[in-house]
Amino acid sequence: xxxxxxxxxxxxxxxxxxxxxxxxxxxxxxxxxxxxxxxxxxxxxxxxxxxxxxxxxxxxxxxxxxxxxxxxxxxxxxxxxxxxxxxxxxxxxxxxxxxxxxxxxxxxxxxxxxxxxxxxxxxxxxxxxxxxxxxxxxxxxxxxxxxxxxxxxxxxxxxxxxxxxxxxxxxxxxxxxxxxxxxxxxxxxxxxxxxxxxxxxxxxxxxxxxxxxxxxxxxxxxxxxxxxxxxxxxxxxxxxxxxxxxxxxxxxxxxxxxxxxxxxxxxxxxxxxxxxxxxxxxxxxxxxxxxxxxxxxxxxxxxxxxxxxxxxxxxxxxxxxxxxxxxxxxxxxx
Numbered sequence: 001x002x003x004x005x006x007x008x009x010x011x012x013x014x015x016x017x018x019x020x021x022x023x024x025x026x027x028x029x030x031x032x033x034x035x036x037x038x039x040x041x042x043x044x045x046x047x048x049x050x051x052x053x054x055x056x057x058x059x060x061x062x063x064x065x066x067x068x069x070x071x072x073x074x075x076x077x078x079x080x081x082x083x084x085x086x087x088x089x090x091x092x093x094x095x096x097x098x099x100x101x102x103x104x105x106x107x108x109x110x111x112x113x114x115x116x117x118x119x120x121x122x123x124x125x126x127x128x129x130x131x132x133x134x135x136x137x138x139x140x141x142x143x144x145x146x147x148x149x150x151x152x153x154x155x156x157x158x159x160x161x162x163x164x165x166x167x168x169x170x171x172x173x174x175x176x177x178x179x180x181x182x183x184x185x186x187x188x189x190x191x192x193x194x195x196x197x198x199x200x201x202x203x204x205x206x207x208x209x210x211x212x213x214x215x216x217x218x219x220x221x222x223x224x225x226x227x228x229x230x231x232x233x234x235x236x237x238x239x240x241x242x243x244x245x246x247x248x249x250x251x252x253x254x255x256x257x258x259x260x261x262x263x264x265x266x267x268x269x270x271x272x273x274x275x276x277x278x279x280x281x282x283x284x285x286x287x288x289x290x291x292x293x294x295x296x297x298x299x300x301x302x303x304x305x306x307x308x309x310x311x312x313x314x315x316x317x318x319x320x321x322x323x324x325x326x327x328x329x330x331x332x333x334x
Contacts, residue, residue, distance in 0.1 A: 011285040011300045014115070018299040018314060021119040028244070029195065031267065031275040032130055032320060036293030040280045041077040042319060044152075074152055078280035078294075078319040079138075081125060085114050087310040111312065115299060118314040122297055124248050126318055130277065131246065131258045133320040135265050136328045141250040149325040159330045164205040171211050175237025178266050178329050185326035192270025197244035201262045202333050203231060212236055239266065264331040274324045280317040 057064070087110050125141075132138040136157055138147035150157050158181055163169045182194055198206065207216040220230040231243040246258035259265060268274065279294035299314040322328060 010302065011288075011298065014111075014299040014301045014312075015295065015297070017112070018115045018119050018297055019295065021116050023119070023123045026123070027127055027130060027246075028242070029269065030130070031134070031269060031271065032277045033272075033275070034277050034279065034296065036295060037078075037278045037280055038291045038293055040317070041075055042278050042321075043073055043075045044321075044323060045073055076147065076152065076319060076321065078278060078317045079129070079146060080283070081122065081316045081318070082283065083118055083121060083314045085118065085312045087111065087114065087312065088308070107310070111301060111310070114312045115314075118299065118312065119297070122314060122316050126277070126296075126316065126320070127246070128248055128256065128258070129318060130275075130320045133275065133322045134267050134328070135330070136322060136325045138320065141256065143256065147319075147321065149322050149328075153325055155326050157330060158326070158328070159332060161332050161334050162206070164202075164209050164333045167210045169209070169211070171206070171209055172237040175239050178331075179238055181329060182266075182268055182327055185324065186268075187324065187326075189268075189271050189274055189324060189327075191268035191327075194239045194266055194268055196239050196241045196264050196266040196331065197259055198241055198264040198331075199257070199259045199261050200243055200245060202264045202331070203241065203243040205262075205333055206236075206241060206264075207234065262333050264333075266329040266331060268327055271324075271327075274327060275322055276320075278319040278321070280319065282315045282317055284313055284315050 087107065092107065092110050128141070129138055129146075133147075133149065136149045137145055138149070140146050149155075160174060160177060162171060162174055164171075178196075179194060182191070206212055215236055216230075216234060219234050223230045223233075234241045241264075244259055248256055248258075250256060279296050281289040281292055281294045282298040284298050284300050294317055296318070297314060297316050299312065302311040302313065304310065
């Protein structure tokens with residue numbers, strides 16, 4: 001393996017620097033565990049095991065023959081997200097350091113500033129991708145589908161209409177339906193509770209419904225005494241409802257809402273293996289990263305041989321996925 005000592009050092013040094021910058025754009029609740037992988041994708045094994053009651057037999061009778069579990073393998077590639085920026089002399093010359101406001105800016109300060117910007121962009125992107133996995137559809141920044149968790153596992157998305165415009169709708173019963181559906185599809189997984197993230201329109205319609213309003217008023221009174229936000233953590237029917245207004249913009253300035261208008265999405269908390277983000281090895285310094293466990297984020301600084309510029313490259317190769325999409329419930333309102 002050929003290794004360029006200077007370039008490889010730049011990768012290690014800059015990668016450590018960018019991974020030390022705090023992530024300000026995480027989800028309010030992050031159910032994902034992180035796992036580095038040595039390959040550019042993962043093979044997920046699905047076992048359709050069935051637990052059944054064994055028949056009681058008379059001594060000497062032939063035993064019941066075990067039905068072997070059906071195993072299905074799926075290979076899913078990690079996503080590749082490269083990003084690049086450049087520092088040129090005119091970007092720094094005669095400019096004042098942003099931190100001190102006194103001394104002239106330098107290359108070190110400029111590199112740190114760019115790394116921070118890269119970190120925030122990658123963090124927002126990962127947040128968008130993870131939110132997609134929590135809804136069963138991982139989308140690109142233009143809303144095209146990257147990974148359809150339902151199609152990968154051959155599952156039909158569960159959707160429940162709350163009919164909040166009808167005063168007689170039994171909202172509590174619909175909450176119980178979500179609980180029963182989730183419990184039926186745990187398939188050996190565990191959970192502590194169910195959370196429902198709502199768009200603003202859905203949340204307002206929910207708490208104004210005649211069967212929910214009184215409970216919400218009592219909830220609001222208790223929260224206001226503690227100085228909290230009444231839109232967060234409202235429990236009804238055993239489900240914790242919260243308004244979630246997460247959004248970001250694509251490269252063209254279009255706003256992408258994490259949850260569409262008049263919709264809500266339910267998912268379980270406390271699971272151990274349902275939500276996973278895999279990180280694959282990078283293309284940056286690829287020869288030296290072959291078959292090594294991937295990190296969340298890589299960065300490299302490359303100096304122009306004639307001193308005319310510095311290129312700053314960053315890269316992330318994540319695969320956020322829901323391994324049990326049958327646990328996800330989309331809620332609409334009419």
